Amino acid sequence: MAPETATLIRDALALDADQRAVVANALLGSLEDASGTGEVDMAWRAEAARRLGEVRDGAVDLIDADEHYDRLRASFTA
Structure with missing residues (x-):
């Protein structure tokens, strides 16, 4: 040192x-x-912006979180 x-x-x-x-x-x-994590942060921000755009454009179907977790639990018990 x-x-x-x-x-x-x-x-x-x-x-x-x-x-x-x-x-x-x-x-x-x-x-x-x-x-290079600055690049990773930029990539995640771009992905978040893309997903937000899909939601705003109505390109994706949103599911209530409680409904999603109910379905997920049901799939584990099936």
Whole structure:
């Protein structure tokens, strides 16, 4: 480990819990961006928008959640 890294870790651990959480969140966020999860988020947003469009256009039949779960339970007991 580089001396600068050790110093950074020591200084970060000296922060109070709230400040450490902010730093940790920022560091984790930088790893997520580097690993391409931004692309994954964009893909999920596009999928959600597509599905919402289908609902608004009437292209899909919506089922009440309680009805869906009743059908699902019935299929397990059959």
